[in-house]
């Protein structure tokens with residue numbers, strides 16, 4: 001399908017996220033060609049002979065030559081619960097206009113959680129979630145959530161009816177209340193947002209938004225850029241100097257079975273690692289070696 005047709009299909013199409021949120025493309029300036037065109041200004045016509053568009057985009061992404069990706073811009077309309085929005089708005093390189101609850105009555109919708117969606121606190125990662133909570137407990141939590149959200153809305157509504165200013169009446173609305181905003185950002189900073197917010201370390205709810213933007217909107221509009229982004233950012237694996245050292249020492253050892261063991265891994269730690277103790281950094285290194293299939297997975 002021609003790019004113009006893809007764009008006209010996508011504009012104003014709402015992709016649902018969570019129970020009542022959405023992301024929707026309002027406008028887009030540029031395509032894969034805009035990135036290539038900008039890069040060729042800096043590299044000169046000579047580049048054309050040695051690299052086609054795809055090769056050039058992949059080179060730029062690999063080597064973090066970022067400015068050509070700033071030549072494309074996307075504008076979205078998003079509906080997001082306020083707790084998620086608080087994380088989203090930290091990305092300062094976007095232009096934002098948000099629905100005003102000083103000016104207008106707050107959107108009468110809250111993010112709700114299904115009984116099977118409640119998660120335990122992660123034991124290792126203090127910022128993250130663990131496994132799902134039992135179903136019967138989930139039922140109770142969802143019921144409590146419903147009562148709380150209904151009560152909070154009633155309190156807000158009563159304040160408005162009593163003549164309280166909207167800017168003051170809103171103060172006890174829960175963070176689950178949806179807000180809406182126009183969000184405009186260039187492709188480079190959007191990919192930075194997606195790399196951080198599609199990552200396993202990001203909260204599940206904002207990951208759902210990032211995936212909706214990435215998979216449904218950026219991928220079809222910028223197929224060559226998206227492929228390079230998947231290859232070098234989302235699916236790439238960065239090794240620090242310390243991690244590369246661990247890997248080199250590990251590979252220098254005879255491997256008794258199909259994979260190295262945790263004991264092998266611990267045996268190749270040098271002083272710089274030992275001084276870190278049982279650190280998160282070492283756990284992350286172990287996870288990378290597991291991902292590469294070098295190390296047998298360790299139950300945590």
Ligand SMILES: Cc1cc2nc3c(=O)[nH]c(=O)nc-3n(C[C@H](O)[C@H](O)[C@H](O)COP(=O)(O)OP(=O)(O)OC[C@H]3O[C@@H](n4cnc5c(N)ncnc54)[C@H](O)[C@@H]3O)c2cc1C
Pocket residue numbers: 090091092093094189192196197201202203
């Ligand atoms: C998993 C995760 C956990 C997080 N936890 C926390 C937390 O506990 N507490 C917390 O406060 N935040 C937290 N954050 C937010 C994080 O610290 C960043 O504020 C957020 O991800 C935005 O990233 P950014 O600044 O790179 O993006 P943008 O604001 O879009 O900026 C993009 C890039 O532009 C440059 N830039 C932008 N503004 C400036 C500036 N004023 N000065 C210099 N350079 C600038 C920087 O290079 C920056 O990387 C977390 C983020 C993630 C993804």
